[in-house]
Amino acid sequence: MxxxxxxxxxxxxxxxxxxxxxKDVDLIIPQNSSLSLTLDHFYTDTTVKFDEGLAQDVFTLNGEPAENPKVNHFMDLVRKLAGIQTFARIDSINHVPSAAGLASSASAFAALAAAASKAAGLDLSRKDLSRLARRGSGSASRSIYGGFVEWQQGQDDQTSYAVPVEEHLDWSIGMLVGIVNSGQKKISSRAGMQTVVETSPYYQGWIQSTTEDLKSIKKAIQNRDFQKVGEITESNALKMHALNLSAQPHFNYFEPMSLAIMQEVERIREEEHIPCYYTLDAGPNVKILCMQTDAPAIQRILASKFDQITFEFAKPGEGARFIEA
Ligand code: 2P0
Known part of the structure; x- marks a missing residue:
């Protein structure tokens, strides 16, 4: 320690x-492999210090005392791995633009996995860090690496982890992030995806087509084929949201403004001939994949139509690392 x-x-x-x-709710083994882009603009700094004097873990978020059963459960996993019983102080700061609503479990559990394992005396490889982060939140397995990252689904705790696809990008792409609503999600990712697995009649179709999408997007990234990467991204996101519409009970994450922005992105592409493609996660915010050089023009058009929404540009970001507090 x-x-x-x-x-x-x-x-x-x-x-x-x-x-x-x-596939496995406790170990967080996914039904399919996934691929992401790490972003520089949004990150979490987490400090962990084990302290023999503590009778329980003490957690603060942005300087305020916080309670999170997922954090306690995660710290128990770290203690088991390190063979210790000591509790810790955990201080986490989310660096997101004001009221961003993007405070993500991905950056949070990737930072916690790195800080807590090292503070516990473990010296984990990036593969093992990714496996550990996965136990906090599936998407956190991918935030161990920068750039394009694939989470290979594997079949058990040993084999389910992320690998870098292109970590240091020589490609000026990025994402414009539009904050439609910074409030709490209506349905957590965890509950939403579980309902879908159990009830959507389209689920097998999703698995098949996502496996194809993953193969194609990796090829397109290798070929620096932006149009292809964008088309697959947009289509894959819509297929995920179609699962939600087909679940019992059905649900969706769209707000009217999300749909208006999605339509405008399609219009910008078709009528202004600027390549840009959207994706949405378990919430109403719209992320727009584009080239860095096109971002200001897209930003100007969107600002003229949606003056109450700010679109912030984020470049590809680095993987998890240790820093001076
Ligand atoms: C993802 N999303 O691949 C998916 C796509 C949103 C939509 O937030 O239950 O927070 O902690 O493993 O990692 C994934 O949800 O869920 C997620 P848990 P997580 O980014």
Missing amino acids: NNSPITARAHTNIALIKYWGK
């Missing part, structure tokens, strides 16, 4: 090929 505090930083990631369903 380490007596000094350890701080780690991890960035959030946005899936281009979505993870939407678990």
Whole structure:
């Protein structure tokens, strides 16, 4: 065990090929492999210090005392792995633009996995860090790496982890993130994906077509074929949202403004001939994949139509790492 505090930083990631369903709920083994882009703009810094004087874990989020059973459960996993019983102080700061509503479990559990394991005296490889982060939140397995990352589904705890696809990108792409609503999601990812696995009549079709999408997007990334990457991204996101519409009970994450932005992105592409493609996760915010050089023009058009929404540009980001507190 380490007596000094350890701080780690991890960035959030946005899936281009979505993870939407678990095979094993406890170990967080997914139904399909997924692929994401890590973003520089949104990240979490987490400091962990084990302290013999504590009778339980003490967790603060953005300087305020916080309770999170997922964090306690995760710390129990770290203690088991390290063979220790000591509790810890965990201080987490989410760096997101004001009222972003993007505070993501991906950056949170990737930063916690790195800081807590090192503070507990473990010296994990990135593969094992990814496996550990996965136990906190599936998407966190991908935030261990920067750039394009694939979470290979595997079949058990040993074989389900993320690998870098292209970590240091020589490609000026990025995402414009439009915050439609920064409030709590209507239905958590965890509950939503479980309902879908159990009830959607389209689920087998999703698995088949997502497997194809993953193969095709990796090829398109290798070929630097932006149009192809964008087309697959948009289509894969819509297929995920179609699962939600087909579940029992059905649900969706769209707000009227989300749909208006999606239509406008399609119009910009078709009428203004600027390549850009949207994706949405378990909430109403719209992320637009585009080239860095096109971002200002897209931003200007969107600002003229949706003056109450800010669109922030995020470049590809780095993987999880240790920093000075
Ligand atoms: C993803 N999303 O691939 C998918 C696509 C949103 C839509 O937020 O239950 O928070 O903790 O493993 O990782 C994934 O949900 O869910 C997610 P858990 P997680 O990014």
